[in-house]
Amino acid sequence: MRHPATISELTRRIGLNPDSLGEHALNAAIDGRMRVLGVFDEAAYAIRLSADANELQSLINDIVVSETWFYRGADFFETVIPFVRQLALARQVTPVRILSAACGTGEEPYSIAIALERAGVPSHSYRIDAVDLSTRNIDIARLGKYGDFSFRQTDQELRSSFFRPTGGGLWEIQPGIRGAVNFRVGNLMDPFFLGEELPYDLICCRNVFIYFTPSARKVALQNLSRLLALDGLLGLGHAESSELAEPNWKRFGPEGACLFQHVSALMAGATTPLVVAGRTPRRAAPVQIEETLPESAASESVVESRKHAIRSSGQHRRPLLVMRSGPESHRADGTDCWNTIGVRGDHSCRELAKYDHCHNCHVFSAAGRRFLDNISPPGYLAEWTERLAEPIPEAGRDLENVLIFRMRDEWLALPVACVAEVTLPRPFHRVPHRGGLLDGIINIRGELHLLVRVDELVGLTPPGEEIPMTRKSRLLVAGTPNNLWAFVVNEVDRVRRFPATELLPVPTTVARSTGRFSRGVLVGDGRMTGLLDEVKLFDALRARLT
Amino acid sequence: MLALTFQIGPNRLALGVREIKEVVPRVNLKPAPFGPSWLAGVFVYRGQVVPVVDLHKLIAVGNCPDFLSSRIILVPLPGDPRERLIGLLAGQVADIRELPSMGNGSSGNSDSSRPDLGPVIVDAEGIMHLAVLDRVIPAAYRQQLSALCHSTDS
Numbered sequence: 074m075r076h077p078a079t080i081s082e083l084t085r086r087i088g089l090n091p092d093s094l095g096e097h098a099l100n101a102a103i104d105g106r107m108r109v110l111g112v113f114d115e116a117a118y119a120i121r122l123s124a125d126a127n128e129l130q131s132l133i134n135d136i137v138v139s140e141t142w143f144y145r146g147a148d149f150f151e152t153v154i155p156f157v158r159q160l161a162l163a164r165q166v167t168p169v170r171i172l173s174a175a176c177g178t179g180e181e182p183y184s185i186a187i188a189l190e191r192a193g194v195p196s197h198s199y200r201i202d203a204v205d206l207s208t209r210n211i212d213i214a215r216l217g218k219y220g221d222f223s224f225r226q227t228d229q230e231l232r233s234s235f236f237r238p239t240g241g242g243l244w245e246i247q248p249g250i251r252g253a254v255n256f257r258v259g260n261l262m263d264p265f266f267l268g269e270e271l272p273y274d275l276i277c278c279r280n281v282f283i284y285f286t287p288s289a290r291k292v293a294l295q296n297l298s299r300l301l302a303l304d305g306l307l308g309l310g311h312a313e314s315s316e317l318a319e320p321n322w323k324r325f326g327p328e329g330a331c332l333f334q335h336v337s338a339l340m341a342g343a344t345t346p347l348v349v350a351g352r353t354p355r356r357a358a359p360v361q362i363e364e365t366l367p368e369s370a371a372s373e374s375v376v377e378s379r380k381h382a383i384r385s386s387g388q389h390r391r392p393l394l395v396m397r398s399g400p401e402s403h404r405a406d407g408t409d410c411w412n413t414i415g416v417r418g419d420h421s422c423r424e425l426a427k428y429d430h431c432h433n434c435h436v437f438s439a440a441g442r443r444f445l446d447n448i449s450p451p452g453y454l455a456e457w458t459e460r461l462a463e464p465i466p467e468a469g470r471d472l473e474n475v476l477i478f479r480m481r482d483e484w485l486a487l488p489v490a491c492v493a494e495v496t497l498p499r500p501f502h503r504v505p506h507r508g509g510l511l512d513g514i515i516n517i518r519g520e521l522h523l524l525v526r527v528d529e530l531v532g533l534t535p536p537g538e539e540i541p542m543t544r545k546s547r548l549l550v551a552g553t554p555n556n557l558w559a560f561v562v563n564e565v566d567r568v569r570r571f572p573a574t575e576l577l578p579v580p581t582t583v584a585r586s587t588g589r590f591s592r593g594v595l596v597g598d599g600r601m602t603g604l605l606d607e608v609k610l611f612d613a614l615r616a617r618l619t
Numbered sequence: 620m621l622a623l624t625f626q627i628g629p630n631r632l633a634l635g636v637r638e639i640k641e642v643v644p645r646v647n648l649k650p651a652p653f654g655p656s657w658l659a660g661v662f663v664y665r666g667q668v669v670p671v672v673d674l675h676k677l678i679a680v681g682n683c684p685d686f687l688s689s690r691i692i693l694v695p696l697p698g699d700p701r702e703r704l705i706g707l708l709a710g711q712v713a714d715i716r717e718l719p720s721m722g723n724g725s726s727g728n729s730d731s732s733r734p735d736l737g738p739v740i741v742d743a744e745g746i747m748h749l750a751v752l753d754r755v756i757p758a759a760y761r762q763q764l765s766a767l768c769h770s771t772d773s
Contacts, residue, residue: 445688445713449645453687458646462663 076103078119083136086129087206088262088289094136102135117571117597120472124570134209139177143184143219143227146279148329149308153275154188156306156325160274161198169199172273174261174297175281176203179214179254180223183246185277186253187235196253204259204267211256217246255417261293264453268444269411272302279331280310288459290316295452298335307333411437471573475595477602478549479564481533481540484602486569486595487549491607493557494518494550495565498542509536510617515559517550525614527560531590531605552611571595576604620720623692624747626711628680630736631747633718638752640693640704642712645685651767657760659683659708661767664693670767671706672756677734688713696764697753703768705756718749731757 080099083089091099103118106128112118122128144150160169173182182203189199205211220243224232236244259266261281276297282290294316301307309316309331317333325332411431414422428434475486476495494517501515501524512524528534545564552558576593590613592606622633623642648660648671659673671691675683683689690712695702718740734755736748756764 442688442713446684446686448685449687454645454647457644458662461643461646461665464666 075100076115076119078116079103079122079132082119082122083132084286084289086262087133087260088285088292089136090284090286090289093284094138099136102132105135106132111598113599114597120570120572124472130208134207137205137207137210139205139207139210139213141177141180141280142223142225143180144188144231145181145184145226146329146331147226148327149277149279149331150184150188152326152330152332153185153277153306153308154192154194157185157189157199157275158192158194161194164198168197169275170271170273170302171199171201172267172270172276172300173201173203173254174259174276174278176205176210176214176256178210178219178223179203179217179256180219181277181279182214182254182256183217183250186250187231190235190250190253196249199253201254202267202270202273203254203256205256206258206260208258211258214254214256215251217251218243219246220244261296262289264292264296264456266296267300269440270300271409272305273300274302274305275308276301276305277308279308280313282313282316283310291452292456295450295456299450301335304334307335309333472570473573474568474570475604476549476568477566478547478562479566480528480531480562483533484566484600485531485562486602486604487551487607487610488604489568491553491611492549492551493554494548496548496550498546498548498561510614515548517548517559520557522550522557522559523618524559524561525618527558527610527614528562530610530613530617551607552614556611556615558611558614566598569595569597571597579603620718621715622718622749623712624714624716625692625709627674627678627709627736630678630680631744632709632736632750633716633747634692634694634750634752636715638694640695643691643693643706644687645689645691645708654767655760655763658763658767659706662706664704664706667704668767668769669693669704669706670764671708672760672764673708674755675708675710677755677760678736683708684710686710694752696768697756697761698758699761699765699768703765705764705768707755732759733757734760 075096076099080089080091080103084091103115107113107115107118109131110118110121110128112121122132157169157171171182171185173185176182182201186196186201190196203214205214218239219236224244232244235247235250237247239245261278278293278297282293285293297307306325307317307322311329311331314331314333321336322333323336325334410422411417411434414420415425415431415434415437417431422431424434424436425431431437474489476489476492477484477486479485496517499515501513503513504511510526510530512526514521515524516522526534526540528540529536529538534540540561541563542561543563547562547565548559549562549565550557550559575595575597577596579588579591579594588603590605590610592604595602595604621636623636623639624631624633626632643664646662648662650660651658651670654660657673657677659671659676661668661670663669673683675681689708689710691706691708692712693704693706696705731754734757737751737754738749739746740749741747753761
C-alpha cells in the first residue's frame with residue numbers, strides 16, 4: 074500500500090477494509106485528492122485528513138462507490154413488502170419505520186417506496202429514512218435522476234409509470250416517490266449513529282459489510298441492532314449473512330431474501346414470525362403487562378403498546394440508546410419534536426426563530442440528557458476499552474497551528490495563537506512626519522491599532538518602498554492580547570497543523586533577511602515556509618516604535 | 620473560566636477545562652489487586668496505564684451509575700513532574716459552562732489528609748463545588764496513584 078497513514082486513518086474513521094476496494098482504486102483516489110490540494114507529502118495529507126472534516130468527506134466521496142440498481146434482489150422485495158403492508162395494517166396510526174443504511178445513490182429506498190406504492194400501502198403509513206456516508210451520493214439521491222444502468226432489473230412498464238425521461242438519457246423519479254424518502258448523511262462507525270431515532274421495523278444494509286474490517290462490522294452491527302425494533306427485520310447482502318451469530322438471529326422468509334429477525338422477538342411470545350391476517354395484532358400480549366400501561370400508551374395500537382411494555386418491563390434485549398425513556402415517551406410530551414416540527418421535520422416550530430437550530434433548544438438538550446441517562450449498551454465498554462488502548466499515531470502529537478501567508482515572494486507563518494484577525498485592507502489614517510516602520514493608524518472593530526510594516530522589519534522590502542496591493546492582499550492583526558499590530562500581507566493561504574518534529578532549522582542561505590526572526594522552516598505544499606518567532610518579532614516592533 | 624460540570628452522588632462539581640486532558644467514556648477497568656476501595660481499577664490509555672479513581676467511593680456516596688453520562692475525566696496527576704495521567708470516574712459528565720474564575724483555590728487546606736470537594740458557589744440549581752485537583756486527591760492518595768501509573772515512554 075502506498076499511502077499507509079491515509080489508509081489507516083480511513084479504516085479508523087469509516088471502517089474501510091482497504092482490500093475490499095483494491096490497492097489501485099484507493100491509491101488513485103488519494104493521489105487525486107493530494108493533487109487537488111497541491112500536497113505532495115503523504116504524511117502531511119494524512120494529518121490534514123485527520124484534522125479536516127471537509128477533506129475527509131471529499132476523499133470519502135471519491136472512494137465510496139455506489140454500485141446498485143432498482144429492485145436489486147427480487148426475493149428481498151417479495152418478502153419485505155408484504156411484511157411492511159401487514160404491519161401497516163396492524164398499526165393503523167403509527168407509521169412503519171424503514172431504514173436504508175448505506176443507501177448509495179438512492180435506488181434501494183426508492184425501490185421500496187415504489188413497491189409499497191404498487192402494493193397499495195398509503196404513504197402516510199410508513200416512513201423511509203435513507204443514510205449514506207457520501208454527501209455526493211446523497212445529493213444524487215435527492216436529485217432523483219438515473220441512467221439506464223440503474224434500471225438493469227426494472228421492466229419498461231415500471232420505469233415509465235414512476236419515472237419521466239429528462240435530458241441526457243436520464244430518468245427522473247416521480248415527485249411523490251421522491252418525497253417519501255428522507256435522505257441524510259451518516260457514518261455507521263459513529264457510536265451514536267442515528268442515536269436520536271426511534272427503532273426501525275425494517276433496516277436494510279445490503280452489500281455494505283463487505284467493505285468493512287471485521288471490527289468495523291461489529292460496530293456497524295451493534296448500531297443496527299440497537300436501531301432495530303424488537304421484532305424488526307434486518308436485511309443484509311448474500312455474502313454478509315454469516316455475520317449474524319446463528320443462535321441469536323433467525324432467518325425470515327426465503328433464504329434468498331437474506332432477512333433476519335432477532336430470536337428474542339420469537340421468545341417474547343410469538344411462536345412463528347408474523348402470521349398476520351388483516352388487523353390481528355401480531356401476538357398476544359401478556360395481560361399483566363398490558364394492565365400496567367399508562368393512558369398515553371393505551372391509545373396506541375396494540376402492537377406498539379406491547380413494545381412499550383416489553384421495553385419498560387426490562388426484558389428488552391436492545392440497548393436503550395434510543396431517545397425514549399419509557400411508555401410516557403415522545404408523543405406524550407413532544408420530545409420527538411425535532412423530527413416533526415423542527416429541523417428534521419417541516420420547520421414549523423415557533424421556537425426556531427429564537428434558537429435557529431434544534432441543537433440550541435432546551436427541549437433537545439433535555440432529550441439528550443435523558444438519552445445519556447440510559448445504561449450503556451452491551452459491548453460499549455469493551456469497544457471503548459479497545460479503542461482507547463490504541464496509541465495515537467506519532468504524527469498526531471504535538472501539533473502546532475500556524476497561519477500561512479505570503480509577503481512579497483516569501484511564504485511565512487505565525488502561530489494562530491497570536492493572530493487576532495485576518496481581514497480585508499481598508500483605509501487608514503496616515504501619521505504625519507513618521508516614516509519608517511509606522512504607516513499609520515487603523516480602525517478595526519472600533520479599536521485603533523498601529524499599522525506597521527512587518528515586511529520592512531524582516532527585510533523583505535527596502536526602506537521607503539510601498540508594499541504592493543492586489544486583490545489577494547489582506548490585513549493581519551496580530552500580537553499579544555493587549556498589544557496588537559496591524560500589517561498588510563500579500564496573500565493569506567490557510568491554517569496548517571504540523572507536528573513539532575517537522576520544523577527544520579533555518580538554512581544559512583535563507584538566514585539573510587527573515588532568518589533573524591525565524592524559528593525554523595516548514596517544508597510542504599511544494600514550498601518552504603518560514604515560521605516567524607512571534608516573541609522576537611513583536612519585541613522588535615515594540616522596541617522600534619514605542 | 621470554562622468548566623466541565625459533573626456529579627458525585629448528590630454533589631455538583633465543576634472543573635476548569637484547562638486542567639483536563641480528555642473526557643472518555645467508561646471502559647472495562649482492570650481491578651488493581653489489594654488496591655484501596657476508591658480505586659476503580661486501571662486501563663490502558665494510548666499505551667500508558669492509567670489508574671482511575673471512583674469519586675463516588677472516594678467520598679463514600681454510593682456507586683457511580685452505569686449510565687452513558689458517567690464518564691472518565693483524564694487529568695494529570697497533581698504534583699507529578701511527569702504529568703502522568705489519572706482518571707476520575709464521575710456521573711453526569713455532560714456539560715461545559717462558563718463560571719466565574721475563582722483564582723487559585725489550592726491554597727488553604729491542600730495538605731489535608733481527607734478528600735475535599737473545594738470551595739462552593741451558588742447558582743440557580745443550588746450549591747456547586749469548584750473542584751481543585753490537589754484537594755480532591757490529597758497527597759497520601761496521590762502517592763498510591765503514582766505507584767500505579769506506568770507509561771512506556773518514561
